[in-house]
Amino acid sequence: MSPASFLVVPQWQGSGSSRAMRLIDGADAIRGDLPANATHSVAVPAAAGEALGTGVLRYSSLSLVRELAAAELAVLEAPVVTIGGDCGSDLAGVQHAVASHPPGSVTVVWFDAHGDINSVSTSPSGAFHGMVVRALLGDGPDGLAATGAARLHHEQLVLAGTRALDDGESAFVEHMGIRVVAPGEFEDPQALVRAVEATGATAVYLHVDLDVLDPSAIEGIGYPEPFGVTPEQLTDAIRALRARFELAGAAVTEFAPESPDAAGRDLGVILRVLGSLTAPLKGAARAEAAESAVGGGSSTDHGPRHLSTDTAPPDDVR
Numbered sequence: 001m002s003p004a005s006f007l008v009v010p011q012w013q014g015s016g017s018s019r020a021m022r023l024i025d026g027a028d029a030i031r032g033d034l035p036a037n038a039t040h041s042v043a044v045p046a047a048a049g050e051a052l053g054t055g056v057l058r059y060s061s062l063s064l065v066r067e068l069a070a071a072e073l074a075v076l077e078a079p080v081v082t083i084g085g086d087c088g089s090d091l092a093g094v095q096h097a098v099a100s101h102p103p104g105s106v107t108v109v110w111f112d113a114h115g116d117i118n119s120v121s122t123s124p125s126g127a128f129h130g131m132v133v134r135a136l137l138g139d140g141p142d143g144l145a146a147t148g149a150a151r152l153h154h155e156q157l158v159l160a161g162t163r164a165l166d167d168g169e170s171a172f173v174e175h176m177g178i179r180v181v182a183p184g185e186f187e188d189p190q191a192l193v194r195a196v197e198a199t200g201a202t203a204v205y206l207h208v209d210l211d212v213l214d215p216s217a218i219e220g221i222g223y224p225e226p227f228g229v230t231p232e233q234l235t236d237a238i239r240a241l242r243a244r245f246e247l248a249g250a251a252v253t254e255f256a257p258e259s260p261d262a263a264g265r266d267l268g269v270i271l272r273v274l275g276s277l278t279a280p281l282k283g284a285a286r287a288e289a290a291e292s293a294v295g296g297g298s299s300t301d302h303g304p305r306h307l308s309t310d311t312a313p314p315d316d317v318r
């Protein structure tokens, strides 16, 4: 596998939070630790944007970001890891991954406390980050909803770590029979592998909203929900999926630190997640074996943090 490329998309317009602009700081903080030669950025418009009668708040900026990101994705080497920004930052990333693989071969695993599967009519907020998955399934305003080969079928979707669905979302998930892997199921890292196997996919797109993690593991998230997964459960699940399926693309989203100091406190965990998505698997397994042989490492991380896609990942430092 070639090393991943990173696409930083500091989109905040999809968030319903009054502190949505913290997402820009979050994207900047993560970018600082990425390998510069593999990192590209989308110039997100400064303007909030207008709904233009679509029912999606700030629709005009969101559809513009989708276009700008799609243009980058067309020239970047896959797999691309999008760095958000809100949960809609990788709308183009998912659509690109699905469209560039044979029909039915990519399953999207949506790691998120929330379903993000509201339609315009069931959304309680009008915020696009709660409607992204629905748009991926083809339901949403023109310019956001996936069409043609980019459209995801609901059989190719697994919601992972989900624990906060709105009523309209629950009804839709139940009606469509969409597979939800609850946080408790993460105790077995193979649970997600089996869920994806059941979809018949050969590749996975891994979307990570950091709020899938338990709030005790991360501070800088705008929509914390209790009873989430541990960083170790998340990274083990990601590595198990990568060991079994081709990685078609990925994203890490919704980092919204309140200050640079606060960002620093969360970066260790975020880089472990990024490492699980991008670092060579064999190296990770070796380092883990070595680590357990010495009885585990230190949990503090004061050294310089840099993510490299071709050396041992930072998630080996626990």
Ligand SMILES: NC(=[NH2+])NCCC[C@H](N)C(=O)O
Binding pocket: 016, 087, 112, 114, 116, 118, 123, 124, 125, 126, 127, 129, 130, 131, 166, 209, 211, 223, 254
């Ligand atoms: N990715 C997120 N943080 N999503 C939060 C969504 C909140 C709520 N379900 C909504 O539709 O507005």
